[in-house]
Amino acid sequence: MGRIATVDALSQRNCFSGDSMCVLCEDFDESADHLLCGCCVASNVWSMVSRWCRVSPIFVFSVRDFLGLSDFSGLGELAKEAFHEILIVGAWCIWRARNNKRFNNSLKTAHDIFLDIRSLGFHLYRNRSRNKAISWANWCSFSLM
Ligand SMILES: [Zn+2]
16 A cells, blocks of 8 residues: 555655645545545446446445455456456556546546446456457446356
8 A cells, every 4th residue: 555656645755745636526635545435536437337337336435445345246256357357447547547637637537437447347358357258248238148
């Protein structure tokens, strides 16, 4: 923990002295926990992910809790594996959206981020899982058999 180069982590290392606000919501100071768990943009993304994957709404307060979510998803083994990949890809897509906004002033909506997760997740899942024959249509409906 503390390895993600968020504003709070960089400030603790005396490597950052600019605006500490989260660039996605502009309401709270940026930290990894805020960016991936507490931010309203992330919450909207995770809401779309939970509806897509047909799991209970995702409410977590720390990255540590976030990483264990798939273990408590109630999904079968194949779907649980996919859901875990989706969470990791989701964190990456939120981080990328944060960087695009911070460094390029390019803003993505929560829905844009969700679409990135679904697209990137499909390619990763199809190439890394045992379920290589999955179609895009089945992926989009989270029908993994
Ligand atoms: Zn935020």
